[in-house]
Amino acid sequence: MKKICIITTSLGKGGAERFSALLSQMLSELEYEVHIMMTKNDIDYAFFGEMFNLQQEFGDNISDFKKIKVLRSYFKKHAFDVIIDNRTRNKFLKEFILYHYVFKAKKMISIVHSYYLLNYLPRSKFLAKLLYKNKTKIITVSKEIQETVISSYGFKDCGHIYNPVDxxxxxxxxxxxxxxxxxxxxxxxxxxxxxxxxxxxxxxxxxxxxxxxxxxxxxxxxxxxxxxxxxxxxxxxxxxxxxxxxxxxxxxxxxxxxxxxxxxxxxxxxxxxxxxxxxxxxxxxxxxxxxxxxxxxxxxxxxxxxxxxxxxxxxxxxxxxxxxxxxxxxxxxxxxxxxxxxxxxxxxxxxxxxxx
CATH class of the missing domain: 3.40.50.2000 (Glycogen Phosphorylase B;)
Structure with missing residues (x-):
């Protein structure tokens, strides 16, 4: 059984957050072992799987250094087959540390939820390719975003899967x-x-x-x-x-x-x-x-x-x-x-x- 972690900022109010909850249901029904790693304690949508709620566990006063240490330990312990990153990613240095030193999995899937690409990719093609390593696959939620990511950044391993409606x-x-x-x-x-x-x-x-x-x-x-x-x-x-x-x-x-x-x-x-x-x-x-x-x-x-x-x-x-x-x-x-x-x-x- 594959072990999958969905990373999301929260499960509250937004469309991307609602998708995270729905994706946890879809993957659970496929009999994957689903985990959710969430950074903010905001839950409005029902989810499936085992939750690690960073804010609930450590409150608001946790330092960035300790946060990195806790998350590195979490991903090392679980040794996920796949990590699906559903967050916005608009701070290059932070994301570089997460992608290269914190997230541990055999395969990374990074979802792009908006046509405003700077929420997910650095402006520089060089930095974008430095961030998203060979084992990372980019999945966009529309065909138009996929085409724009490919033409603007030259990523070959980029696909699209529409958000589902239940x-x-x-x-x-x-x-x-x-x-x-x-x-x-x-x-x-x-x-x-x-x-x-x-x-x-x-x-x-x-x-x-x-x-x-x-x-x-x-x-x-x-x-x-x-x-x-x-x-x-x-x-x-x-x-x-x-x-x-x-x-x-x-x-x-x-x-x-x-x-x-x-x-x-x-x-x-x-x-x-x-x-x-x-x-x-x-x-x-x-x-x-x-x-x-x-x-x-x-x-x-x-x-x-x-x-x-x-x-x-x-x-x-x-x-x-x-x-x-x-x-x-x-x-x-x-x-x-x-x-x-x-x-x-x-x-x-x-x-x-x-x-x-």
Whole structure:
């Protein structure tokens, strides 16, 4: 039985963190011995396997030197067959020490979760190749990221595996009741303005006729820019039309009831919110950011994809999906079947093939 360690910053709130939890389930079901090494004590998602929670074990006052010593001992003791690194990696010296002196395994898999590559790779090709040794394989979460990593850095051992969607779990979550009435559209996820661009969302919503028709905008999530979001809602005089709901572990009853969900990110990796909405039979509208949306959305079939940073185009898309009943019905009917290739069964098989 192969012994695998998933390294993650936490299992709380973010898409990459949710993926770590889901990956632990997938690999456990393949009967691998799964361990999770987590640096921050933040858990929102159910996981499988044995946990080593660094912050819980040693608190916040552990020095960098002691942290390296503890982790080196941990990886030496377990002698993993495979380490899957799911963290952001944007400090070269720190990562060089971890990859060359701390992480011990027969094989390293480093996942790139965002098109913003500097979160995962140094700007310098030389340093990138120095960091990721021969036994490290880079896996990206979209085909577009894979192509960019290969063309920008020349890595030959780089593949892509999409993030999976657990339709059965989403169906179960969506069946729960939630006290909400009236028509609304939805944006949910981490409240991080530099990435998610809620300013564009709010401006487009104000330009649209949705609020005049009594269709509200709900924004669900937690993060560092909640105050910014609330101030922007007030600045645009949208207090009566936009409701903010703090992070909830199960957003799917809201997703199920929404007319459609909207994504306005400046950049992504492979946005799970689009897959989750389609799994709930809810159409989607997304800007054509890099990367992910155009690999998920079939324009005019399960949703709409529009030019990024264009509030007018986004407002028109919001209006169109409300006004064009036949288009809306078509997108809703196609939603669930359109994500078959991202099913947890198919993605689990791809991970099994990789690990073999």
């Amino acid at each position: 339709v059965e779990k989403i169906d179960k979550g969506a069946s729960q009741e939630v006290a909400i009435s009236g028509d609304f559209i939805l944006s949910y996820g981490r409240i991080d303005e530099p990435v998610k661009n809620f300013t564009l969302l709010l401006k487009a919503y104000k330009k649209s006729f949705l609020h005049q028709k009594g269709i509200k905008l709900y924004v669900i999530g937690g993060g560092k820019d909640v105050i910014f979001l609330k101030e922007k809602i007030r600045e645009l005089a949208l207090e009566d039309h936009v409701d903010y709901i703090p992070f909830v572990n199960n957003p799917f009853p809201y997703v199920k009831k929404a007319l459609f969900t909207v994504l306005t990110s400046r950049h992504e990796g492979f946005p799970m919110v689009l897959l989750e909405a389609l799994a709930c039979q809810t159409p989607v509208i997304s800007v054509n950011c890099k990367s992910g949306p155009k690999e998920i959305i079939q324009h005019g079939a399960n949703g709409l994809i529009v030019e990024n940073y264009n509030a007018e185009a986004l407002a028109n898309a919001l209006n169109t999906l409300v006004d064009d009943k036949s288009l809306y019905t078509k997108c809703k009917a196609n939603a669930k079947n359109s994500i078959d290739k991202f099913s947890i069964e198919k993605i689990t098989k791809e991970w099994e093939n990789l690990l073999r």
